Each structure stands twice: as C-alpha cells, then as structure tokens.
Amino acid sequence: MFANLVQLISGRAPAPEAVREAFIEDIAVRHVPRRSRRVEFIILAGWVLITVKHVAIIWACRHYPVPFHQLWVNFPTWLLGALATAVYYGRLRRR
Numbered sequence: 679m680f681a682n683l684v685q686l687i688s689g690r691a692p693a694p695e696a697v698r699e700a701f702i703e704d705i706a707v708r709h710v711p712r713r714s715r716r717v718e719f720i721i722l723a724g725w726v727l728i729t730v731k732h733v734a735i736i737w738a739c740r741h742y743p744v745p746f747h748q749l750w751v752n753f754p755t756w757l758l759g760a761l762a763t764a765v766y767y768g769r770l771r772r773r
Contacts, residue, residue, distance in 0.1 A: 711770055721763055728759050 685691070732752050739748040 713770060724759060728755055
C-alpha cells in the first residue's frame with residue numbers, strides 16, 4: 679500500500695516483475711469441514727429447550743393476564759434458533 683503511494687507521488691511506474699509478483703494467482707483450500715455429532719446434539723437439545731419454552735410461554739400468556747402477545751417472546755427465540763441452525767448447516771453445504 680505504501681509502495682503504491684510512493685509510486686503515485688514520485689510518478690514512476692513499478693518494475694514489471696514487481697507487478698507480476700504482487701498478485702496472488704491461486705489459492706487452494708483443502709480443509710473440508712465434517713459434521714460434528716456433538717454440535718448437532720447441542721442444536722437438537724437447543725430446539726427441545728426452545729419448544730419447552732414456547733409451550734411454557736403460551737401457557738403463561740393464556741393463564742395470566744399479560745399486556746402482550748406470546749409471539750413477542752416466542753418469535754425472536756425461534757428466529758435466532760433458526761438462524762443459528764441455518765448458519766451451521768449452510769457452512770457445511772457451502773464447502
């Protein structure tokens with residue numbers, strides 16, 4: 679970056695071999711992520727806990743007078759769980 683700034687200020691063009699060596703021509707990534715049974719078990723346990731929480735919130739909102747709908751609590755929980763699950767499985771599929 680600073681070399682280009684000096685070249686811009688001085689008005690001199692870089693040497694052709696310097697330009698050729700300045701760029702990366704090829705990158706090969708050989709690491710393939712594997713499915714982790716432990717992580718998938720944690721995801722499953724998380725969804726079970728989310729389900730239990732949803733049932734408890736629905737019961738509490740119907741049993742007690744509260745000034746809001748149960749989806750104000752349940753939807754963000756479901757959305758973050760779905761996002762985390764999608765990110766995990768999306769990263770596995772992409773590679």
